[in-house]
Amino acid sequence: MTEWADEARARQGLYRFIGAALLPPVRGRLDLLSSAFGILDEYDLDKFPYFIAWRNFVAVLDSDVLLEDLGIEYVRLFGVGFRGTPAMPAESNYRAPNRDGAVASFIASLQAEYRSMGLTSLASAEAPDHIATELEVMSYLCGVEADARESGQETLAKDTLEVESRFVRRHLGVWIPMFASRVLAANPAPFYDRASELVHAFVIHEDDYLAAVVAGSSEL
Amino acid sequence: MSTTVFVCGDSPELPITTPDAVVVEGLCRDPGLLRDRGTHPDRAVVVLHSESFDLSALQKALRSIGIDPLGAQVLDVSSDDDPSALSCQVEGLKQRASAFATSAPEHAKPVFSGAVTRRGFLRPPTPTYVAVPRVDDSTCAAGDGCRACVDVCPQDAYQWSAGRIVYDKDACVPCGRCVTSCPTGAIENPAATPAMIDAQVRAAINAAEKPIGIRFVCSRGSVDAKSGWADISVPCTSMIPASWLLACRLLGASCVKAVPCGDSGCPIDGDSIVTEANDIVLEILAQTGFEAAMVAGEPANDEVEHAGTNMFDQRNAADIVLALVASTGTNFTVESEMAQLGIVSIDDTTCTLCGQCAKICPTNALRESYEDEIISISFDAKACVNCRQCVAECPEIRRGAISVRGLIDTRRLAAGRLALNEGTVASCEICGNAIAPATMMNRIGDLLGEEFQDTMKMLETRCLDCRGRG
Numbered sequence: 247m248t249e250w251a252d253e254a255r256a257r258q259g260l261y262r263f264i265g266a267a268l269l270p271p272v273r274g275r276l277d278l279l280s281s282a283f284g285i286l287d288e289y290d291l292d293k294f295p296y297f298i299a300w301r302n303f304v305a306v307l308d309s310d311v312l313l314e315d316l317g318i319e320y321v322r323l324f325g326v327g328f329r330g331t332p333a334m335p336a337e338s339n340y341r342a343p344n345r346d347g348a349v350a351s352f353i354a355s356l357q358a359e360y361r362s363m364g365l366t367s368l369a370s371a372e373a374p375d376h377i378a379t380e381l382e383v384m385s386y387l388c389g390v391e392a393d394a395r396e397s398g399q400e401t402l403a404k405d406t407l408e409v410e411s412r413f414v415r416r417h418l419g420v421w422i423p424m425f426a427s428r429v430l431a432a433n434p435a436p437f438y439d440r441a442s443e444l445v446h447a448f449v450i451h452e453d454d455y456l457a458a459v460v461a462g463s464s465e466l
Numbered sequence: 467m468s469t470t471v472f473v474c475g476d477s478p479e480l481p482i483t484t485p486d487a488v489v490v491e492g493l494c495r496d497p498g499l500l501r502d503r504g505t506h507p508d509r510a511v512v513v514l515h516s517e518s519f520d521l522s523a524l525q526k527a528l529r530s531i532g533i534d535p536l537g538a539q540v541l542d543v544s545s546d547d548d549p550s551a552l553s554c555q556v557e558g559l560k561q562r563a564s565a566f567a568t569s570a571p572e573h574a575k576p577v578f579s580g581a582v583t584r585r586g587f588l589r590p591p592t593p594t595y596v597a598v599p600r601v602d603d604s605t606c607a608a609g610d611g612c613r614a615c616v617d618v619c620p621q622d623a624y625q626w627s628a629g630r631i632v633y634d635k636d637a638c639v640p641c642g643r644c645v646t647s648c649p650t651g652a653i654e655n656p657a658a659t660p661a662m663i664d665a666q667v668r669a670a671i672n673a674a675e676k677p678i679g680i681r682f683v684c685s686r687g688s689v690d691a692k693s694g695w696a697d698i699s700v701p702c703t704s705m706i707p708a709s710w711l712l713a714c715r716l717l718g719a720s721c722v723k724a725v726p727c728g729d730s731g732c733p734i735d736g737d738s739i740v741t742e743a744n745d746i747v748l749e750i751l752a753q754t755g756f757e758a759a760m761v762a763g764e765p766a767n768d769e770v771e772h773a774g775t776n777m778f779d780q781r782n783a784a785d786i787v788l789a790l791v792a793s794t795g796t797n798f799t800v801e802s803e804m805a806q807l808g809i810v811s812i813d814d815t816t817c818t819l820c821g822q823c824a825k826i827c828p829t830n831a832l833r834e835s836y837e838d839e840i841i842s843i844s845f846d847a848k849a850c851v852n853c854r855q856c857v858a859e860c861p862e863i864r865r866g867a868i869s870v871r872g873l874i875d876t877r878r879l880a881a882g883r884l885a886l887n888e889g890t891v892a893s894c895e896i897c898g899n900a901i902a903p904a905t906m907m908n909r910i911g912d913l914l915g916e917e918f919q920d921t922m923k924m925l926e927t928r929c930l931d932c933r934g935r936g
Contacts, residue, residue, distance in 0.1 A: 249589035292530040293522075293592050295574040301532070423572070450571035457636055458576050458593065 250403070251395035256289035257452070258388035264448060265381030267303070267441045268324075268335060269372070271316040280307055294455070296447035303440040311437055319435040332432035333425055333442075337375035340421040356417075363387065363409065377425065377445070380418055384410060384452075404463065411456035419453035422446055469564045470507035471556060472500060474514050487513070487556075497524035506531050509563040511539045511556060517688075522592040536573060536597045536657050537566030543691075554678060554696045558670030565665035569656040572600045575635055597657035597701075598640045601631050606652040607828035614828065614853045615644040615653060620734050641734045642705030646780045649828035649851045658700050660778035667714055667778075670696035677720035682706045687727040694720075703727065704736025707806050708746040709783035715751065716777070716789055722747065742804045750874070753798035754790060781829070783807055784848040784879050797876040805872035807879070808852030810845050812886040816865040819843060819889050819903035823856035823868055832856055833883070841903050842888035847878040862909075894929035901929045 263282050266275055283304050291297050321327070324335045334340075342352040356374050357367060365383065367374045387410045394403035426446035429438060471486065474493035490499050494516040510533050512524065519542075525535035539559035543552060576593035606612070609629045616624045616631070623638040624631055645653050667680055679695040682703050691697065700706065706724040714722045724744055726737035776782050783806040791797055810823075810832060819841050824834035831849035835842055852872045860868045892901045901907075911922045924933060 253590050290526075292526050295529070295535075295571065295595055297529045298532065298534060299571075447571040451574070451576075454574070454635060455576050455593070458578060459590075461636070462578050 251392045254388050254392035258385050259286050261381045261385035264445050265378040269378045296451050299444040299447040303444040306436045306440045333428035335377040337421045340424045408460055411460045414453045418449045422449040468507040469509040469560050471511045494519050497527040500527040501530050511559045511563050513541045515544045517544050522594045536569045539563045554670045554673045557673035558666040561669035562662045562666035565662040573597050573656050597655050598638050599645055599653045599655045602652045605650050607650050611826040612828040614647050618643045618647040639733050641702035646705045646707050651781055663778040671718045679721035680714040680719040682724040684727040702734050704739040707780050708743050709786045710778055711747040712786050713777035746802050749800045754794040754796045791876045800874045803872045805874050807874045808850045808870045809873045811869050813867050814887045816862050816867040817887050818906040818909045822859045826855050826859040839891050841891050842885050844883050844885045846883040892926050894932050895927045896932040899929045
């Protein structure tokens, strides 16, 4: 195993971790997040600027978070209410023009992108443009990259890295800053304040970092 | 807010006189040793005596103790031999670090040294992170057409698109020219904010036992320390406006200078801009009796009063200039294409009073007003930043309707707002509402010619709403 593979594994875990933090809060999921933290923290995350946001989020996770309060806050921030949703956690809400059919068309093109990666979305899962889905897609790609590096398939690893970079630049890197800014504007509870800070810092870094690695790589 | 000075303890000669410095043995060789100190300050100054320290490792170590590396100040003293200047430098950096507010994720740009290859090593290279600017859309004037950052960027990192500025972080080699050229202060580099520069300059001057000079130097270059000068590091000295140098003078610096890097391989290539800024300041100081102090670096008039706060905010350039006039009792005039202030002139024989210049003016130096059926364009020299966007926008520019001179004229600054052109407005004969300035109607009539006299008559007498009526 190389350190390139280690890094891809760490990123795979981080995408999944952050995506889970932005799904509806249930006890089992919070417990998993707490246990996953210890594993992820063993990687050299302090190499990256999002480390401070990571530590801030973990500090909230370590504190006694009341599940019921968290659930109410989740619905207030991300659920559909009669006053609207302060920060809809779905890309089409930020990217698709406000006209008939635009959202469906946007999601169809996103699903086509998923199919090109060998993925399909289940009707029972979150929407294809939900934040957790998109983060999970990136987690999957990082997993493919890590597997490729561990088995010495460098061309596949490099190609996957390019797909990752493209997906972040086209999707997450565009709308996550807007989403995070809306969450912060809604005066969220500390858990979601720190979670949105973390997803923002992580995604922006991924966008820059992957682009720089892809641009600078000659033999990856 | 606590700020700690970490000093590498490997060199016993390291002439640091900061009493509360934390000495770390081996810090130059292994920045990770910062983790073992058990201190967790909010901000840090790191003093090293080696040019070859590992910056990415230092940034990693700072993060691990909770410090944002973009706000930390690093001082390499390997070429420094003046203990008194060093203590001023450290005190200045301490205040600069303390004035650091925060950075957003968008402000950090990863930089790899060389190509990322696997043949040489099996581990991913650790990038270093440099601070890059970010545009605050809420205060950016691009919606009105402002393109000041697009015009000054030497890397074409900015583009104007449909009323928004699109910033390409990958293309940006941070020089800071966009920051100090932005008329609305909407662009900020968190590592060199006006507040941080202000804090550092004041602290360095106050900490000095005798009057010292202030030099702005490029953070990428290597400039040997010089006795009697305190160095202020900035992304590129071509970002330094003349008002920053004057502000240092007002704060009590015996001499001031922006140092051209002289690096022929630098992609920013800003030495001519630096020289021009220095020349503007030299000219101003010469006219106000300070030339000797500027050039020779000798103590100057200590009675100079400064202009208050935000002295390094480029939008306050006129206040800095007027403070200098108040201190010296001398008015002056300096003309340069690159002056931070400008004087707009309008030719009332060709201007149609269309108001496009006022609409695009990002600082409201040009303003359109309409009262008692008179439309006027007025100008306040104090607000003009010589961005020349009014010229670029003017539809009558080929006939020379508007021009801007890069001119610092202190009498004009003190004169306040003056009317540049005014005229009557044609009114609708049906509803009485204003149609357009009479000069604009005349111009349209000239363009249409006699063939369209009937059309012209309708245009001149009916407003848009009433043109279809009997």
